[in-house]
Amino acid sequence: MPDVTLTRVYRFASAHRLHSPHLSAAENARVYGKCNNPNGHGHNYTLEVTVGGPVDPATGFCADLPALDRAVHAGVVEHFDHHDLNTLPEFNGLVPTGEVIVQVIWKRLAAAGLPLRAVRLHETRDNVFEYREER
Amino acid sequence: MPDVTLTRVYRFASAHRLHSPHLSAAENARVYGKCNNPNGHGHNYTLEVTVGGPVDPATGFCADLPALDRAVHAGVVEHFDHHDLNTLPEFNGLVPTGEVIVQVIWKRLAAAGLPLRAVRLHETRDNVFEYREER
Amino acid sequence: MPDVTLTRVYRFASAHRLHSPHLSAAENARVYGKCNNPNGHGHNYTLEVTVGGPVDPATGFCADLPALDRAVHAGVVEHFDHHDLNTLPEFNGLVPTGEVIVQVIWKRLAAAGLPLRAVRLHETRDNVFEYREER
Amino acid sequence: MPDVTLTRVYRFASAHRLHSPHLSAAENARVYGKCNNPNGHGHNYTLEVTVGGPVDPATGFCADLPALDRAVHAGVVEHFDHHDLNTLPEFNGLVPTGEVIVQVIWKRLAAAGLPLRAVRLHETRDNVFEYREER
Amino acid sequence: MPDVTLTRVYRFASAHRLHSPHLSAAENARVYGKCNNPNGHGHNYTLEVTVGGPVDPATGFCADLPALDRAVHAGVVEHFDHHDLNTLPEFNGLVPTGEVIVQVIWKRLAAAGLPLRAVRLHETRDNVFEYREER
Amino acid sequence: MPDVTLTRVYRFASAHRLHSPHLSAAENARVYGKCNNPNGHGHNYTLEVTVGGPVDPATGFCADLPALDRAVHAGVVEHFDHHDLNTLPEFNGLVPTGEVIVQVIWKRLAAAGLPLRAVRLHETRDNVFEYREER
Numbered sequence: 001m002p003d004v005t006l007t008r009v010y011r012f013a014s015a016h017r018l019h020s021p022h023l024s025a026a027e028n029a030r031v032y033g034k035c036n037n038p039n040g041h042g043h044n045y046t047l048e049v050t051v052g053g054p055v056d057p058a059t060g061f062c063a064d065l066p067a068l069d070r071a072v073h074a075g076v077v078e079h080f081d082h083h084d085l086n087t088l089p090e091f092n093g094l095v096p097t098g099e100v101i102v103q104v105i106w107k108r109l110a111a112a113g114l115p116l117r118a119v120r121l122h123e124t125r126d127n128v129f130e131y132r133e134e135r
Numbered sequence: 136m137p138d139v140t141l142t143r144v145y146r147f148a149s150a151h152r153l154h155s156p157h158l159s160a161a162e163n164a165r166v167y168g169k170c171n172n173p174n175g176h177g178h179n180y181t182l183e184v185t186v187g188g189p190v191d192p193a194t195g196f197c198a199d200l201p202a203l204d205r206a207v208h209a210g211v212v213e214h215f216d217h218h219d220l221n222t223l224p225e226f227n228g229l230v231p232t233g234e235v236i237v238q239v240i241w242k243r244l245a246a247a248g249l250p251l252r253a254v255r256l257h258e259t260r261d262n263v264f265e266y267r268e269e270r
Numbered sequence: 271m272p273d274v275t276l277t278r279v280y281r282f283a284s285a286h287r288l289h290s291p292h293l294s295a296a297e298n299a300r301v302y303g304k305c306n307n308p309n310g311h312g313h314n315y316t317l318e319v320t321v322g323g324p325v326d327p328a329t330g331f332c333a334d335l336p337a338l339d340r341a342v343h344a345g346v347v348e349h350f351d352h353h354d355l356n357t358l359p360e361f362n363g364l365v366p367t368g369e370v371i372v373q374v375i376w377k378r379l380a381a382a383g384l385p386l387r388a389v390r391l392h393e394t395r396d397n398v399f400e401y402r403e404e405r
Numbered sequence: 406m407p408d409v410t411l412t413r414v415y416r417f418a419s420a421h422r423l424h425s426p427h428l429s430a431a432e433n434a435r436v437y438g439k440c441n442n443p444n445g446h447g448h449n450y451t452l453e454v455t456v457g458g459p460v461d462p463a464t465g466f467c468a469d470l471p472a473l474d475r476a477v478h479a480g481v482v483e484h485f486d487h488h489d490l491n492t493l494p495e496f497n498g499l500v501p502t503g504e505v506i507v508q509v510i511w512k513r514l515a516a517a518g519l520p521l522r523a524v525r526l527h528e529t530r531d532n533v534f535e536y537r538e539e540r
Numbered sequence: 541m542p543d544v545t546l547t548r549v550y551r552f553a554s555a556h557r558l559h560s561p562h563l564s565a566a567e568n569a570r571v572y573g574k575c576n577n578p579n580g581h582g583h584n585y586t587l588e589v590t591v592g593g594p595v596d597p598a599t600g601f602c603a604d605l606p607a608l609d610r611a612v613h614a615g616v617v618e619h620f621d622h623h624d625l626n627t628l629p630e631f632n633g634l635v636p637t638g639e640v641i642v643q644v645i646w647k648r649l650a651a652a653g654l655p656l657r658a659v660r661l662h663e664t665r666d667n668v669f670e671y672r673e674e675r
Numbered sequence: 676m677p678d679v680t681l682t683r684v685y686r687f688a689s690a691h692r693l694h695s696p697h698l699s700a701a702e703n704a705r706v707y708g709k710c711n712n713p714n715g716h717g718h719n720y721t722l723e724v725t726v727g728g729p730v731d732p733a734t735g736f737c738a739d740l741p742a743l744d745r746a747v748h749a750g751v752v753e754h755f756d757h758h759d760l761n762t763l764p765e766f767n768g769l770v771p772t773g774e775v776i777v778q779v780i781w782k783r784l785a786a787a788g789l790p791l792r793a794v795r796l797h798e799t800r801d802n803v804f805e806y807r808e809e810r
Contacts, residue, residue: 002268004234009261013529014418015447015489020732031734032247039489042420042447044529058157059166061484071474084420097735100680124418126684133677138806139774144801148394150285150312150354174354177285177312179394193697194706195772219285219309222378259314272538274504279531292598301599328427329436332503367600369544396549403542407673409639414666464561465637466569544761554800555759571786574785579759582690582717584799624690663686664719 004062005117010072012081016096019086038060040084046122048074049107051115063115071112076105098129103133106131139197140187140252145207147216150177151231154221175219180210181257182240186250198250207246211240231266241266272331275322275387283394284353285312286366289356303381309355316392317375319365322386333385341382368399372385409467410457410522413476417486420447421501424491445489451527453508454479456520468520481510503534507510511536545592545657550612552621555582556636559626566643587616587645587660591655603655610650611652616645638669646671679737680727680792685747687756690717691771694761715759722751722780726790738790746787751780764805773804781806 016042018032028036035041049072051063079088085096090108094100098121106119118132143195152175163171168178184207186198214223222233225243229235232257241254253267287310288302298306305311319342321333349358355366360378364370368391376389388402422445423437440446445451453478457467484493490501495513499505502524511524523537557580558572568576575581589612591603619628625636630648634640638661646659650673658672686731692715693707703711724747726738754763759770765783769775773796781794794808 002266005265005808006233007263007265009263011530013446013448020226020733020735031736034487037487038448039492040420040445041418041487041489041705042445043418044447045448055238056236058155060153060155060230060235061166062234077517081437082442083448084446087444095735097730098681098683099730099737100735102679125416128682128684130680130682137806139777140805141773142803142805144803146395150310158402167313169352172352174357175310175312176283176352176354177310178283179314190772190774190778193695195693195775196697196706197774217304217307217311219311220699221311233372266389271518272536274507275535276503277533277535279533288600290598290600325504325508328425330425330500330505332504333438365600367595368546369595369602370600372544373595386621398547398549400545400547401542407671410670411638411641412668412670426547459642460639463560465558465560465635465640467639530580549731551800553716555715574757577757578765580690580715580717581757581759582715583688584719620710622712622716624716627714665686665756 003052004055005050006063006065006068007048007118008065008072010047010049011044012017012047012077013042013044014083014085015017015040018095018097020095022107023092025130039079040086043123045080045101047072048118048120048122049105049109049114049116050118050120053115054119068114071109071114073106075112087127098123099131102129103132106133114121139189140185140191141200141203142183142185142253143203143207145182145184145212147182147212148177148179149217150175150219150221151230152176153230155230157221162249164206167227175221178253178258180215180236182207183255183257184240184251185245185255186251187252188250195196197232203249206244206249209246210243215245232256233262234266237264237266241268272278273322274325275320276333276335276338277320277370277388278316278335278338278342280319280347281314282347283312284315284318284350284352287345287356288365288394290365291363294362302392307312307383313393315371316340318388318390318392319379319384319386320388320390322387323349323385338384341379341384345378345382368397369401370391372399372401376403407412407456409460410455411434411468411470411473412453412455412523413470413473413477415452415454415482416449417452417482418447418449419485419487420445420489420491422446423500423502425500426498445491448528450485452477453523453525453527454510454514454519454521454523455523457522458520473519476514476519480513480517502534503528504536507534507536511538543592545590546603546605546608547588547590547658548605548608549613550587550589550617551584552587552617553582553584554620554622555624556582557581558625558635558637560635578635583663585620587612588658588660588662589645589649589654589656590658590660592657593655599652601667608654611649611654613650615648624640636666638663639671642651642669642671646673678727679730680725681738681743682723682725682793683740683741683743683747685722685724685752686719687718687722687752688719689715689755689757690714690715690761691757692761693770693772695770696768702786715761718798720755720776722747723793723795723797724784724789724791725793725795728790743789746784746789750783750787773798773802774797774806777804781808 018035052061055062100118102121120130122128186195189195190200237254237256255265299354323332333369336392361405372389423440458467460467505524507524525535557673593602595602615653642661660670662668730736730737734798777794777796795805
């Protein structure tokens, strides 16, 4: 029987500023535009974590939902929510673009042993980032 | 030319209670938490059925939409909507978790001959289940 | 300076069945249709509570948000979520239609001393009920 | 003939931190909780501006939509979007709560001569602020 | 006891073109911009009809929902859905702006005897029109 | 390191009529139903374009977002928005069904050199079409 997946939605509100140490000031302004404004801005991020596996015939569950919630809260939400991403150790030396954030989240959740299938991040209504590794 | 897929959205409002005959009362309470409350609760379920195929050059369609609607209404919506899932024959001996519901729906729709690609079920705003078989 | 209002959104998932003790079985079937099905069904209810008042110049707040959250959780969400509304004492002798639920919620929240402006309840995507009293 | 209203939706992404000069550090921490975290956080704000008036029989319009767009962009969006609200002159001496932001926006738009009926601000999915003056 | 209101959501997909017989070609182009393009365009319109009244103690209802559905379908949806509004007799001599459409819908529904409180029309995600008469 | 994808959302409002030159009038009426009504109708189309690639370590980006926006606006939105799809050269000899529109959009964007992963089109709230080619 193929796997079933469960996608669970989480949210956090954070500030960030896009500014790369690998680029000059002029390049930063050109590449990031208003996202490079000096004092930063912020977003209501919506995070979708997809896990999957075979369905346990005794419980009807494909994943341990309380364990998933604990891992995402401890590994992501409590760190990121109501913080400035640029000041967090998780983004030390990194530019907190959507692409980088989904990779950072994947690594943190994979390290927690979750049966990850995909990590998706809605940065705004019209911008969504997704990361998944082949299994 | 690769296939195009059409995802069509349906809805039903049902009651359910999570309680497994394979578990003790204490285990049921621990595993399902408030979803094990004695008199049940309910949800507005949103069902996304994805079908696909090559595009017919005469009609521009990749699937027979009226046939899809008939199959989903006859096989799922009319059975589940405004009913208690636990009392339905489709869930006899099963726990109506989201994982189990998407598998039951897949089987019923596959039996109707639909060119299924995926079945997704939104149980709440933040919980989504998906089932798909390799083809 | 006129008041500012704050609308805060809460959610609960409940079962209910529409069946009036004031109506015959045939009238119940005619008036409520599938909502009168014997074993009940359920919804993901979305509750919007609007409170208002002058803006406190020291805090910039028009209402005590933690007190609002406490009152709505203690008075509504903990009672209704993952329960069958028909079995609750709050609906004893009442039919738990959207109209009745918003009135019951208003009374419970008004009794808690909240500066209520409106109570709105989304029963499904397409049905919204609202109650407000003149002040 | 009564007025018709037009509600137009705008968006901006900003950082902010809730910290009042009228409160001690301990009071700020207690009143604002995580919203008082030192480096700020941010939101995708959704702004709804409602204007109204009689319908012009020649055009079928109740308001000058391009003028509305120009006023909201020049007076609000260009100032707030991708900025830290706490550093803007518009919030000098103010705490940028939702309540304060809707009042600041009302004043700026009213000064532009718009036939305002209401200003609503969605700070998160579950928090909405509204300001309207009697006419 | 004050009234409770019920808002019910309906949908129709229509074509329209904004072009006023009271304006010159140049004025039409200036006033309506791309909405004046020669062959028209279209929208998925979302219609919210709010009715209200005292709650019937026997049924728990504030309005006759099947009668509401019949009136809106017969008076609006069946006329407008999958049609070009400019070719309909209801808009003869009128420009089918959102403002005009909500007034036309109000008149048709009021004539059907509904206890109307408001008619709201979402033309796009970011444009909403509302009409209500004092009672 | 696997690719990250970025999905960007665009919108256009267009009229269309489903009528195939390969079918008789009776067949057109049967196959397309109300979508075959003579004067056409319209939709608010929501277009999701997914591109992907490795993340540039200097910028943190997986794609050139301004180039993506330019390509989609120049290749799709400016052509389709506020037009009747049936009158456009892009749909000459084609029936503008959702299936055909996503294929036309894919071809236009692929020709612009975008690293396309998927093209999805929401025609209504309940109908979504998707096209993707194996890479």
